[in-house]
Amino acid sequence: MHRTDNSHGHTASGHGSQTRTVEAHRNAVRELLADLNGPGRTEQLPLLAALGRGLAGDVPAPVDLPPFANSQMDGFAVRSSDISGGGTLLTVVAPIAAGATAAALEPGTAAPIMTGAMIPPGADAVVPIEKAVPDAFPDPGAEATVRLPATEPGTYVRSTGSDIRAGELALAGGTFLGPGQLGLLAALGITRVAVHRKLRVLLATTGDEVVEPGNPLEPGKIYDANGTLLEAAMRQAGLEVLRAAISTDSPDQLTAMLREHAPHVDLIVTTGGVSKGAYEVVRQAAAGQDVEFLHVAMQPGGPQGIGRFDGVPFVGFPGNPVSCLVSFEMFLRPVLSSLFGSPAPRPALRARLAEPVESPAGKHQVRRGTLLPDGTVRLEGGAGSHLVHALANSNALIHVPAGTAALAAGAEVEVWML
Known part of the structure; x- marks a missing residue:
C-alpha cells in the first residue's frame, strides 16, 4: 500500500536543527503524500457511498440540465405576442401536467401548466395563476377563457441547459462530495462516481507516563487524550485509522511495532517523542530511517518529524494534546484536502x-x-x-x-x- 523508495527529499540525519516556516512544512507534507494520489488509488462507488469523499477526476455533464424547457410556476403557458399591454382574453386548452409531453400551443390559447412541466412548442412564457382572472384553473374538460396580463418572453421559463449544458464541467476533480454535489450528479443521471481511496493510517501514541482511559491512574501517570483526539480528527477527515497500543519509551519496542504495521498502511503518524530531549523515543526508533526532526516556527506544535519509515510516509507530531491536534489541523488536514478533495477545507x-x-x-x-x-x-x-x-x-x-x-x-x- 505504499512506495518502498526513500526519495522524498528529506535529510536522513534524523536530527535536523533548522527552523521551518509553517507554509514550508505544509508544502513538505504535501510533497511527502503526493505519491498517494497516483494511478490505481481510486475506486468507483455508488453516489451515497461517496458522501464525504474526494472526486478523483473531472465529471462533464452528460445531459443538459434541465433537459427541456419547463415552467417555474403553476400558471398558464402562453405566447407572449398574443397578449396586449392591457391584458387579453385567451381560450383555455388542455392542461399540462409535470412529466407529460406537451402538444403545441395554438395562437390565442393558454394552457394550464404545473411547476416543472414541459413548456409546449410555441409558448415562450408563463403567467402565474395568481395574476390570472379568474385566478383558478377551470375544471378539466370545461370550456373556459382567462384574462392574462402582458408578459415578457422567457418569464418563469427554465430554459433547456440553463443550469448546465451537456459537455460542460459539472464537477472538477478534487471536489469534496457533499449532499449538494451528489444531488447534482443524480440530477445528471449519474449513479456511480470515481473517488480517491481512503488512506489507511497507523496512529501510535507514546510515553511511559501515558495510560489508556479506564485503567487505574497511578502517581505520575496521565490518561491518553492524544489517541482519541487524533483518531477522532482523522476519522472525521475521512481516514481509515489503525490505532496501535500505547508504546512505552522503549525505542526497540516502538521500532518493532512500526515495522510490523508499516507494510499494511499508507501513512504513519506518531505523537510524542520528537523534541530535543535525551530520551525522545520516536527520534530513537527512527534512527537510520529517512526521517528528519526539526522545529517549525509555530506555537503550539513546534517540534515535528517528517520522512519515511521503511519507505512509508511518516509524520511525527508533538506529545501535548493541543500541540498534536493543531499540528494535524495546520499540516495534515489541509494537505489531505488539497490532494484528495477530502476533508472539506476548514471555513x-x-x-x-x-x-x-x-x-x-x-x-x-x-x-x-x-x-x-x-x-x-x-x-x-x-x-x-x-x-x-x-x-x-x-x-x-x-x-x-x-x-x-x-x-x-x-x-x-x-x-x-x-
Missing part, C-alpha cells in the same frame, strides 16, 4: 479580537477561541499546549502570524472554524 473567516493577545517573536501562534454572534472572537484558555478543556470549549482556531508580537482588542484576525 476561514475574518473576526475581531474580543481581547488583546501577545505572540512570541518569529512564530505563527494558533490560539483556541469561540467566534461569537457579534463577529468577535474570544480566547479560550491560555497559550499552553496542555489545555484540553479550553480546546473542548472552542469552535475556532485563531491565527496570529509570525512577526506579530501583539494585537489589541478589536484587531482583525483570521479564524478557522472547527
Whole structure:
C-alpha cells in the first residue's frame, strides 16, 4: 500500500536543527503524500457511498440540465405576442401536467401548466395563476377563457441547459462530495462516481507516563487524550485509522511495532517523542530511517518529524494534546484536502479580537477561541499546549502570524472554524 523508495527529499540525519516556516512544512507534507494520489488509488462507488469523499477526476455533464424547457410556476403557458399591454382574453386548452409531453400551443390559447412541466412548442412564457382572472384553473374538460396580463418572453421559463449544458464541467476533480454535489450528479443521471481511496493510517501514541482511559491512574501517570483526539480528527477527515497500543519509551519496542504495521498502511503518524530531549523515543526508533526532526516556527506544535519509515510516509507530531491536534489541523488536514478533495477545507473567516493577545517573536501562534454572534472572537484558555478543556470549549482556531508580537482588542484576525 505504499512506495518502498526513500526519495522524498528529506535529510536522513534524523536530527535536523533548522527552523521551518509553517507554509514550508505544509508544502513538505504535501510533497511527502503526493505519491498517494497516483494511478490505481481510486475506486468507483455508488453516489451515497461517496458522501464525504474526494472526486478523483473531472465529471462533464452528460445531459443538459434541465433537459427541456419547463415552467417555474403553476400558471398558464402562453405566447407572449398574443397578449396586449392591457391584458387579453385567451381560450383555455388542455392542461399540462409535470412529466407529460406537451402538444403545441395554438395562437390565442393558454394552457394550464404545473411547476416543472414541459413548456409546449410555441409558448415562450408563463403567467402565474395568481395574476390570472379568474385566478383558478377551470375544471378539466370545461370550456373556459382567462384574462392574462402582458408578459415578457422567457418569464418563469427554465430554459433547456440553463443550469448546465451537456459537455460542460459539472464537477472538477478534487471536489469534496457533499449532499449538494451528489444531488447534482443524480440530477445528471449519474449513479456511480470515481473517488480517491481512503488512506489507511497507523496512529501510535507514546510515553511511559501515558495510560489508556479506564485503567487505574497511578502517581505520575496521565490518561491518553492524544489517541482519541487524533483518531477522532482523522476519522472525521475521512481516514481509515489503525490505532496501535500505547508504546512505552522503549525505542526497540516502538521500532518493532512500526515495522510490523508499516507494510499494511499508507501513512504513519506518531505523537510524542520528537523534541530535543535525551530520551525522545520516536527520534530513537527512527534512527537510520529517512526521517528528519526539526522545529517549525509555530506555537503550539513546534517540534515535528517528517520522512519515511521503511519507505512509508511518516509524520511525527508533538506529545501535548493541543500541540498534536493543531499540528494535524495546520499540516495534515489541509494537505489531505488539497490532494484528495477530502476533508472539506476548514471555513476561514475574518473576526475581531474580543481581547488583546501577545505572540512570541518569529512564530505563527494558533490560539483556541469561540467566534461569537457579534463577529468577535474570544480566547479560550491560555497559550499552553496542555489545555484540553479550553480546546473542548472552542469552535475556532485563531491565527496570529509570525512577526506579530501583539494585537489589541478589536484587531482583525483570521479564524478557522472547527
